[in-house]
Amino acid sequence: MQQLYKLLFFLIFLTASIQLQAQNDLLNLLENDSLNKGQKDYTYATFKSTRVINGQSVETQKAKVLQFLISHRFGRLNSGAYNFFGLDDATIRLGLEYGLTDVLTIGVGRSSLEKTYDGFVKYKVLRQRPSGMPVSVVLFASTAINTLEFSDAERDNLFSSRLSYTYQAIIGRKFSDKLSLQLSPTMVHRNLVPTTVDQNDVYAVGVAGRYKLTKRTSLNAEYFYLLPGETANDYYNSLSVGFDIETGGHVFQLHFTNSQGMLEKFFVPATNGNWLKGDIYFGFNISRVFSLKKEEKKPY
Amino acid sequence: MKQPLILFLCFCAFSFAEAQGKYFTRTGHISFYSKTPLEDIQANNRQVASVIDFSTGEMVFSVLMKSFEFPKALMQEHFNENYIESDKYPKSTFKGKILNIQTVDVQKNGSYPVEVEGELTIHGVTKPVKSNGTLEVKENKIYGKSQFTVAVADYNIQIPKLVRDNIAKNIDIQVDMVYEPFKQ
Numbered sequence: 242m243q244q245l246y247k248l249l250f251f252l253i254f255l256t257a258s259i260q261l262q263a264q265n266d267l268l269n270l271l272e273n274d275s276l277n278k279g280q281k282d283y284t285y286a287t288f289k290s291t292r293v294i295n296g297q298s299v300e301t302q303k304a305k306v307l308q309f310l311i312s313h314r315f316g317r318l319n320s321g322a323y324n325f326f327g328l329d330d331a332t333i334r335l336g337l338e339y340g341l342t343d344v345l346t347i348g349v350g351r352s353s354l355e356k357t358y359d360g361f362v363k364y365k366v367l368r369q370r371p372s373g374m375p376v377s378v379v380l381f382a383s384t385a386i387n388t389l390e391f392s393d394a395e396r397d398n399l400f401s402s403r404l405s406y407t408y409q410a411i412i413g414r415k416f417s418d419k420l421s422l423q424l425s426p427t428m429v430h431r432n433l434v435p436t437t438v439d440q441n442d443v444y445a446v447g448v449a450g451r452y453k454l455t456k457r458t459s460l461n462a463e464y465f466y467l468l469p470g471e472t473a474n475d476y477y478n479s480l481s482v483g484f485d486i487e488t489g490g491h492v493f494q495l496h497f498t499n500s501q502g503m504l505e506k507f508f509v510p511a512t513n514g515n516w517l518k519g520d521i522y523f524g525f526n527i528s529r530v531f532s533l534k535k536e537e538k539k540p541y
Numbered sequence: 542m543k544q545p546l547i548l549f550l551c552f553c554a555f556s557f558a559e560a561q562g563k564y565f566t567r568t569g570h571i572s573f574y575s576k577t578p579l580e581d582i583q584a585n586n587r588q589v590a591s592v593i594d595f596s597t598g599e600m601v602f603s604v605l606m607k608s609f610e611f612p613k614a615l616m617q618e619h620f621n622e623n624y625i626e627s628d629k630y631p632k633s634t635f636k637g638k639i640l641n642i643q644t645v646d647v648q649k650n651g652s653y654p655v656e657v658e659g660e661l662t663i664h665g666v667t668k669p670v671k672s673n674g675t676l677e678v679k680e681n682k683i684y685g686k687s688q689f690t691v692a693v694a695d696y697n698i699q700i701p702k703l704v705r706d707n708i709a710k711n712i713d714i715q716v717d718m719v720y721e722p723f724k725q
Contacts, residue, residue, distance in 0.1 A: 268601050268636070282607060286622045303614030343614075371628070418628055456623045457701065488703050490615060532613040 284369040287377060287415040287423075290492045290528055291338065291346070291363075293449040294463045294481040295500055295508045299377045299413030299423050301365050302340030305534040310336040310350075312503040312526045319519030327523060334503040339533075344368070354502045359385040361407075369414060381409040385506045402433035407505035409447075422450040427465070429509050439475075443510035444468040451485065459485045461496070465509050472510050479512040494526040562596035562647070564683050564720035571604060571716050575709040582616065582708070584609040591718055593683070598642030600657060602635035624698050625664055633663040635670070645676055652677040657687065663696045674716070683720040688713065 288298035291308065302308055316330030324330065331353075338348030344365035351358050361383035369377040385405050391398040406429070413423030425447035434441055449463040461483040467473035483496030499514030500507065501522055514520030569589035575582040588608045593600045606627045611617040621627040637659015639645070645653045653676045661670040674687030690711050693700060700708050 268603070268634075285618050303618075306614055418622075418626075456699075488701075489619075489707070530615055532615070534612065534614075 282371060284371055284377070284415050287369070287413055287421045288451055288461075289459060289485045289487050290494060290526065292494065292526055293423070293451065293461050294483045294494065294496045294498060294526075295479065295503055296425065296447050296449060296463055296465070296505070297363065297379070297381050297409065297411060298449070299365075299379050299411045299421075301344060301346040301363050301379065302338055302530075304340050304343045305532065306340045307531045307533055308336075308338045308528050309531070310334075310338065310526060310528045312336070312524070314498070314501055314503065314522045314524035316522065317514065317519070318497075318521045318523065332501055332503070332522075350504075352502065352504055352507075354504075354507060356388045357385050357504060357506075358388060359383055359504055376412050376414045379411040379413070381407070381411060383407045383505065385504055405429065405431040405506040407509070409505065419453040420450065422448075424448055427505065427509055429506055431506065431510070438471055440470055440472050440510070443470070443472045445478075445509050447509075457487045461485055461494070465512075467510070476510065477512045477515055479508045480516060490530050492526075492528045494528075496524055496526075497521050498524065562594055563723035564593045564595065564647070565723035566591055566718050566720050569602075569716070569718035571714065573609075573715070574713045576713070577707055577709050580707045582611070584611045584617075584620070586610070589716075589718070591685075591720070592723065593639070593685070593720060595642065595645065595647050598639040600635070600637050600639055600659065602633075604633040604635075606631060606633060624700070630663075630665045633661070635659055635661045637670070639676075645678075647678055647683065650678050650680070661691070663691070664698050666696045668695055681722060685716065685718040685720060687716040689716075690714065 288300045291298055291300045291302065292310070292312075312334040314332045316324055316327030318327050320327050320330070334350050334352040336348055336350035338346055340346050346363040347361070348363070349358070349360045361381065363379055363381045365377060365379050367374055367376065367378040369375065383406070385407070387403045387405075407427065408430075409425050409427045411423055411425040413421065415421045427445045427447055429443045429445070431441055431443075445465045445467045447463065447465045449461070451459045451461045453459040463479070463481045463483075465479040467476065467478055477499060479498065479500045481496050481498035481500065483494055483498075486493040486495075498508075499516050499520055499522070500512040501514070502508050502511070514522065567590050568587060569591050570585065570587050571589050572583060572585045586604060586609045589602060589604050591600070591602045606625050607621055609617070609620065611620065637657050640656040640658055642655075645655065655674055655676050656671070657674060658669070658671045660667050670689065670691075672687050672689040674685060677684040677686075690713055692711050693708070694710065
């Protein structure tokens, strides 16, 4: 009889544990289920802005989002008290960019430097995922038009000589919620260069990264290495360090750089500032986004 | 020695019956509203998974936070990146019990008011929650609805000063589920 009780006790225990097991299974089933459904699960916010500092970041605009970007560089810090350490001078670029889709952005801009208009296309070929795809890859192409009056009106001046082109591949990865890095092989082609020894095609490799200090601020750095050649002998590599502050729909970027221009054709092949001599420009980018998507209020 | 065997069979039958009492959904809808004089924010998640076990009254919800859709893409990014921290806390869960489960008859069409009590986990913080709702039985489906409010501060979600006036301190949550019988 005692044996029977033992057995009974064992059975009750067994059933109780089966029941408990069933409930845990239920939760596990739900959790696995909803996680597996994350087919749209991409890594987001690799950078806070579409620019790291001067150069493009691996971010594109979201679909139907318009961004207004004001980029501004003061004069050189070493220009002395007379120029208020550069703050008397200003170079500016005003830009608009729009996300046709989540992966395709088009943009236009106007720089005060050499009165330059520019237009660009940015296309995200690969998107990083938390599991699976390790990197995002973005292809970038832009055209810049210098609209300064020709220095010698008597000469046979061609419109094509105003044009320069930039082609860039940006390979970026968000390593953690704090650290993101990107590598960007770049080619700048200029239809017209001042002398015959100057290169029409300039090749460079950009390295950039950000490290988040708090949820809404980050430290950024960016470096463009010119591949050996005439340009690398005559000019400096562009080096910039900056600080991002994000507040709702705005991103403020404050930085120091040895490049004055904010377009690839300026800061990749034509940076003439030397950090060690104090040829440093203080500047900022301010971006504001506008969502042009109609707010769909689905009935509850 | 036949008795234990019968008992065992009884237990088995009981466990089986329990499985019959489960209702399930993967496409539940949870939305939340933040209302302030400056800005109204609404987000919808239509991929909520949930199970109700009518033999015990146990109820489980699992909500993938990245599945909340906002009218503005940047808002969604900030929600995941800065507020909810979806990479660290991908899911919110609710584990609870329908207190008056005995009043609900899943075999009979009709609307049943229910009282639910349990633990809600958001942003890694677990708090007890109590709410009223209705379960409506119609053509072998069960329509569950509920509304309740959560305080942002309770779940250790920080709102920076700059946007403090744009985000409500208490968020209204609406739950709208359609359960179907769960088949193993």
